[in-house]
Amino acid sequence: MSNQEVKDYLDKAYAPGFITDIESEAFLPGLSEDVVRAISAKKNEPEFLLKFRLQAYRHWLTMKEPTWAYVRYPSVNFNDIIYYSAPKKKVGPKNLSEVDPELLRTYEKLGIPLREQEMLAGVAVDAVFDSVSVATTFKEKLADAGVIFGSFSEAVHNHPELIERYLGTVVPYTDNFYAALNSAVFSDGSFCFIPKGVRCPMELSTYFRINAAKTGQFERTLIVAEESSYVSYLEGCTAPMRDENQLHAAVVELVALDNAQIKYSTVQNWYPGDKNGRGGIYNFVTKRGDCRGHRSKISWTQIETGSAITWKYPSVILRGDHSVGEFYSVALTNNYQQADTGTKMIHIGKNTTSTIVSKGISAGHGQNCYRGLVKVLKSAENAKNYTQCDSLLLGSECAAHTFPYIEVKNSTASIGHEAATSKISDDQLFYCLQRGMNQEDAINMIVNGFCKQVFKELPMEFAVEAQKLMAVSLEGVVG
C-alpha cells in the first residue's frame, strides 16, 4: 500500500460512522416502561429481574422526590437522563502527559501510585499493562477461598439464585424515591458472597480501587456474608472522581447471617463543584445493612468529602439477638457543598448494640447536617446505643445542624447521646503556630485530630490517605 492508501484506510476506520455506531448504543433520554424493559433485555436478564425492575418503576411513578433533607438544589428532570448506554470505548489520554495537570497534582498530593493514577485518569487500557493481571490474581485467590466477587451483571448470570434470594430484601424498591428509581434502572455494581465460615482472605479494597473508575450512575451493590464469615470491603477511593452524570443514586444492601461480620468502608470524593458552587455530583444513596443473624455485626465507616450534595444514611437493622451495628462518619463540606447524612439504627433483637460516631466539618459556605435515628422496638430487650456527634466549623459562613431522632418502645433500652459543636479555637491555632507549623498544616492537624476516632476504623492504608484527602479538600480554607 502506498502512503496515501494507508492514510485513506486509516481515515475510513475512524470515520464518523464508527462513532455513530457507539452512540447508537445509548438510549434516548427519558424513562418509560419500555426503557426499563430495554435495559433488562440489553443485559439479557432473567425474568425475575425484569419483574423486579418493572415493579420498582411502577412504584416509582407513584412517589415524589423527598424534600425533607436539609439540602437545596434545582429539581432534577428525570426525563433528561439517559438510562442506558453501553460501556463506551472511550478514547482516553494515551499517557499521563495528556492528563489535566491539575488532576495529576491532586493525585500526587494523595500519594497515589503511578499505575493507579493512570487507571483513574482513564489512560487507554492497553497502556496500563499490569492492571488486568493484578485483578486476575485477586480473583483466583478469592475463588480459592470460595468467595464470589465480581460485577453485579456477572452475578446475575452466574448466580441468579443468590441474586433472586437476596436482592431487595434489605432495601425494598418501595423504600424511597431514589431506591425505587435505582431498582428500576440500575446499571451495574458489585456482588460479593462470603460462604459459611470463610474469612475473606484480603481486604476487598485493593481490587476495588483498580476498578473504581468504572462505577456507574445507578450502582447496585449486594454483599452477603453467610454464617461465621467475615469481609472487609472498601468502596471508592481518595482520588477525585469526575463523571458527566450529575445524579448518582446508588443502592447498597448488606446481609449478615449468624456470627457474620461485614465491615464496609467508603471514601467518597466525587466532584464537588467549583468554588462558586457550579456543577458537582448529586449523590443520593441508600445504604442499609441487615444483621439478620444472631451475633452478627455490620460496621459502616464513611469519609465523605466529595459531591455537591450528599444524601445518605447507611443504616443497620439489628434483627438478630446480640447483633452489633456501627456507624463512623466524617463528612466535610467546603465552598458550597451540602451534606445531609447520618444513620438509622433499628433495634429489633435482644441485647443489640449500636454505636454512632459522626464528625461533621464545615468550611467556606458548606452546610453540614447530621440526621440520625435510633429506634428501639418493643422486642429489643436490653438494647444499647451510644451516639456521639461533633461538628467543627471553619469560618463564619458555614453551618452545622444536628437532627437526632430517638424512638424507644422498650424501657430496658439504654441510649446515650453526646453532641458538641466547636470552632477551631484560636488558642489551638496559636499553639501550633508558636511551635513553628504554618497555618495550613496547623488546621490540617487539628482537623485530623478531630476525625481520629473515625479514621482509626478505616483499613490502615486508607487511614493515611484519608488524612491527606482532608488536607486537599480543605485547600484554600486558610485565607
Add this chain to the structure above:
Amino acid sequence: MLNIENLHASVDGKSILKGLNLNIKPGEIHAIMGPNGAGKSTLANVLSGRDGYEVTQGSINFKGQSLLDMNIDIRAREGLFLAFQYPVEIPGVSNMSFLKAAMNAKRRHREQTEMDAMDFLSLIKTKAKQLQLNEEMLYRAVNEGFSGGEKKRNEVLQMLMLEPCLSILDETDSGLDIDALQIVAQGVNSLRANNRSFLVITHYQRLLNYIVPDYVHVLADGKIIKSGNKELALELEESGYVGVGS
C-alpha cells in the same frame, strides 16, 4: 539576642505595656517578676505574636531582625519558644506527631531534611525520661487529660526537643511541687548555652534557686521598674512588690 525598646502594647484598646525596655544578650537568663496583672503574659504574647495584642509604639529586635515584622510561625522557626502558662489541648493529635510536625517545620525552615523516624523516637524518649515523663504520655493527645504538672513538663519537653535560642517560660513553675520544679529547672539548665537565652517569668523566688538568673526585673504597671541581679529576687521575697520602684 533580643532588644526591646520603648514597647507599648494594648489589648482590646486597653493599654497594658507602657514603655518597656529590655536587652537580653546571648547566653543570658533574665527573670521577670511582678504582681498579677502587671503585664507579664502580655509581654510573652507580644513577643510570640499572638493575635489581639497590638503594639502601638516601640521596636523589638530579635537576632538582628525586626521581630514585629515576622509571622508567628516564622518567629518560632527562627528559634523563639514560648512555654505556655496555660498549655492548650488538641484532641486526637498525639503528642508525638505534634512534636514531629513542629520539629520538621523548623528543619524545613533551615533547609534540613526531615528527621529520621527512628532518630526522632529515640531522642524524644530520652528527653521524656530526663523530665520523668511517662513514655505513654507521648502517645496521648496533646495535653488532653494531663495534670497541671504534666502539662508544664510537656512544655519543657517540647522546648528540649526544639532547642530554641530564646525560650520564654511563662509561669512554668506555678502549680509544681518541689520535685517537679527541680525537674523542670534541670531541664532548662541542660539547655543553657552561650548561644541561648531565657526569659523566665515567675511569681516565686524559689524557682530562681534552681534556675539562677543573670538579671532580675520587676514588671509593674506595664514597665520595668527595677532591675538587678539574683539578689533582687530575694529582696522581693521579703518586702513584696509594694514600694519597689520608689
